[in-house]
């Protein structure tokens with residue numbers, strides 16, 4: 181498989197490829213590699229220069245820089261989708277509050293602890309607790325859960341991915357033992373944000389949450405969808421500028437995939453090609469970033485996660501949620517792993533990473549400064 185998707189090239193083939201690449205794109209890639217930053221206009225140009233040759237060159241550079249920092253190791257985080265109740269109505273998301281076809285659930289504390297136990301046994305050292313914005317989880321309720329996990333799994337990192345909350349709440353959860361927080365910025369352009377979300381939601385508020393999380397001391401994960409409706413190359417260039425300025429410890433990107441029961445049901449998916457291209461660019465902008473090869477990428481292509489790692493990603497996030505509820509946490513259509521369990525996903529991922537010459541590690545997988 182490594183040969184199939186990694187592809188080995190002779191020196192001659194590599195040289196021919198460089199000759200086919202247009203000189204401007206080549207120069208931009210060279211500048212990005214050296215300076216780790218381009219201007220907005222240059223990012224737009226680089227995105228416009230996307231093609232086989234430029235993608236291969238970017239991926240090679242991204243892999244090299246990733247291997248200097250993280251070697252061939254792939255970090256693994258177990259995601260526990262503990263509630264699909266959500267007060268928000270993001271137009272893209274399958275568990276938005278207006279979707280009354282979703283059967284809502286909340287895992288009990290016992291079920292969540294059981295996920296952690298199975299996860300810990302099978303080698304996970306980071307748990308990602310993810311949910312919709314569910315009012316049931318007050319600071320006390322969620323804080324108790326976090327400290328229970330923290331006390332029992334002292335060798336593990338706890339990541340929260342539970343949306344926008346107050347600064348006090350973030351502080352409370354941090355004090356309870358959470359180490360990291362994932363809150364994708366979704367898009368760095370305010371006008372674009374407003375086309376993806378109803379008026380009650382505010383781009384400024386979301387960006388402010390990210391700053392507060394950083395100030396409190398969390399390792400912060402931002403990120404965006406690739407090919408979300410109405411996204412322009414300028415919007416993506418803004419995202420790249422944001423990544424270069426804010427330097428989130430993690431940056432989660434994956435293709436937008438429509439969900440049948442949302443207003444965006446008829447919008448086209450983001451592409452594999454563009455997602456891989458962006459993964460490589462982000463690695464070059466921010467060499468140390470933790471970059472997941474996402475489930476959405478694995479959904480649009482059967483080898484998407486492998487290809488993501490070969491484009492510069494260094495994290496995978498298999499699902500630790502119990503079987504019955506997996507189907508009810510469907511953010512987009514055809515999400516993978518619906519019929520698998522935590523142990524199966526772990527060994528599947530182990531196999532997938534080995535097949536491309538990388539290795540899943542039993543480790544918290546901390547950001548390397």
Ligand code: 5AD
Pocket residue numbers: 272273274364366404405434435436437438439476511512
């Ligand atoms: N396609 C791809 N990604 C999605 N997300 C939500 N809905 C979709 C979709 N339809 C992403 C968002 C969110 C994360 C949890 O999942 O970026 O932040």
Ligand code: FES
Pocket residue numbers: 498499516517520524525526528529
């Ligand atoms: Fe879940 Fe492959 S990662 S089955």
